[in-house]
Amino acid sequence: MSLPHGTSPDDLSDEFFGALDAQSLAHPESVKWQQYGEGVIPMWIADMDFPVAPPILRALEDRLTHPLGYPTTDTRLITGLQAKWKGQGLDEVPADGIHFTPSVVPALYAGIHGLTDPGDRVVTMTPIYHPFHLAIQELGREVAAARLREGEARWEIDWDALEQAAQGAKLLMLCHPHNPCGRVWDAEELRRLRDLVLAHDLRVISDELHADLSFTGGPFESFAADPRVRDRTLTVTGPCKAFNTAGLGIGVMFTHDPELLAQVRRRVTGLGGHPSALSFVMWRAALEEGQPWLSGAVEYLRGNRDFLVSFLRERLPWVRLTVPEATYLAWLDLRGHPEAGRIQDFLLEEARVAVHNGPTFAPDQQGAEYQGFVRLNFATSRALLTEALERLARALETRRG
Ligand SMILES: Cc1ncc(COP(=O)(O)O)c(C=O)c1O
Known part of the structure; x- marks a missing residue:
């Protein structure tokens, strides 16, 4: 299922996102959603689960009524x-x-x-x-x-x-x-x-x-x-x-x-x-x-960031995280966990949440130092973020005992 045409509001809101479940956010041509398959919440590649901003949609629709030859310098x-x-x-x-x-x-x-x-x-x-x-x-x-x-x-x-x-x-x-x-x-x-x-x-x-x-x-x-x-x-x-x-x-x-x-x-x-x-x-x-839409998106992301930070501080206080000043990506240090040596696989298997693995972000000779870190993409609906964090907390705490 995809978002019905015209459902993307000018202002992103909790009400709008609250109504969306994983099925309606997933798109059959999205690498983010298809890589790990059904049942996995994808929080890896840097895509947002937000619909196309209405002014962009309108401009594209209008452009498609003209031939698609080589464009001039814009x-x-x-x-x-x-x-x-x-x-x-x-x-x-x-x-x-x-x-x-x-x-x-x-x-x-x-x-x-x-x-x-x-x-x-x-x-x-x-x-x-x-x-x-x-x-x-x-x-x-x-x-x-x-x-x-x-x-x-x-x-x-x-x-x-x-x-x-x-x-x-x-x-x-x-x-x-x-x-x-x-x-x-x-x-x-x-x-x-x-x-x-x-x-x-x-x-x-x-x-x-x-x-x-x-x-x-x-x-x-x-x-x-x-x-x-x-x-x-x-x-x-x-x-x-x-x-x-x-x-x-x-x-x-x-x-x-x-x-x-x-x-x-x-x-x-x-x-x-x-x-x-x-x-x-x-x-x-x-x-x-697109500025009004962008301002709304940044505010929504700020809310997600703050929610993520409070959740981790309250429920998983041993996870180290500095508060991101930008981007929808959080760099989490899970080295305190017994499964830190295979943390990405562990989270995929036990929490059904896909994140990027820490060593990816370093050259080969430094990779091992970032084992136990993950990068988590929080640009999704608050509801799905909540579900993902609950799953992560359950999996991590069960194994920690
Ligand atoms: C810092 C940075 N540069 C470049 C890119 C990739 O940009 P593009 O998809 O336009 O090649 C990304 C994607 O996440 C990024 O985070």
């Missing part, structure tokens, strides 16, 4: 993005510094290709969204991973580790906000990161895909907002996390230095492909008319 989309990025502290990004890609991951690969050579060291802060490491390794570069440090209330940068990783490196790959630790790097951290980048003459790829899903309340500050680093930074982003449109695939890479972009594009030439006409339409509608 100047309205570019103007809208330039305005949005200004709100993130960026001086106007020149149009020839902007290049659309079929999704964000190809932009990560293109950036590494264009800004480094085989054998170069590329700095990451671990644990981190796994395609960062896949891209570095598959392209024959070397991962220089600096572990993040778990602070009292949040994951923090270990500046000594980062300084060491940066020695002799060419590129820093930043995840801002950070997946899976949920950090939005603050003004002081950004300042220090920029200093470090300049001191080591690093180029930067800043993946800011989750920027719209921030709970901090303040405006999001882009890494390239400081003129000192803007010409050495390639920022990548897209609409797919905020508007749940990964199935329509579009991303963008941009920089204030058109020559930097040209260098990247020369390396990947025709391999880059182009986004679909529908994805351009979708992004423009999201940008121009």
Whole structure:
């Protein structure tokens, strides 16, 4: 069963979601829902269980009444993005510094290709969204991973580790906000990161895909907002996390230095492909008319986050969790459990809840350190989140005895 046409409200609400069960959220073409089959609550891949935002639906329906030939460069989309990025502290990004890609991951690969050579060291802060490491390794570069440090209330940068990783490196790959630790790097951290980048003459790829899903309340500050680093930074982003449109695939890479972009594009030439006409339409509608829906979605996610945190503190106080400042992903430390050595399988078998396994988010040599951690996606209905947490609590506590 899928959502009946026209049931997606402009404002997401508990009433709306409360009426939905797992069956109506599951979609036969959703990898999130199909990977582990019936009866399993999927909280792994970063998709939201939210329906398509109405302005996007309307724009797509309208576009489909016209032929689907090659699209023109969408100047309205570019103007809208330039305005949005200004709100993130960026001086106007020149149009020839902007290049659309079929999704964000190809932009990560293109950036590494264009800004480094085989054998170069590329700095990451671990644990981190796994395609960062896949891209570095598959392209024959070397991962220089600096572990993040778990602070009292949040994951923090270990500046000594980062300084060491940066020695002799060419590129820093930043995840801002950070997946899976949920950090939005603050003004002081950004300042220090920029200093470090300049001191080591690093180029930067800043993946800011989750920027719209921030709970901090303040405006999001882009890494390239400081003129000192803007010409050495390639920022990548897209609409797919905020508007749940990964199935329509579009991303963008941009920089204030058109020559930097040209260098990247020369390396990947025709391999880059182009986004679909529908994805351009979708992004423009999201940008121009999707803000009320997005605000509602962020509020709903904030509610889910707060619910998750209180549930764990009350019912599973031995589970370590720092409160995510952004994203709908929670990074849980279950190392205190007797089944920590096979925690993902245990939760799948005993709780029928699918989560991402901790070691996935580190390069091979560090993987074992994150055994016992899981990443849990809480972008679903409150009812389903509650059901999943009850199942997790039952399975974990039964085995702990
Ligand atoms: C930080 C980050 N970058 C990129 C992606 C993937 O983006 P896309 O599906 O547009 O390739 C994700 C998906 O979860 C992500 O979390």
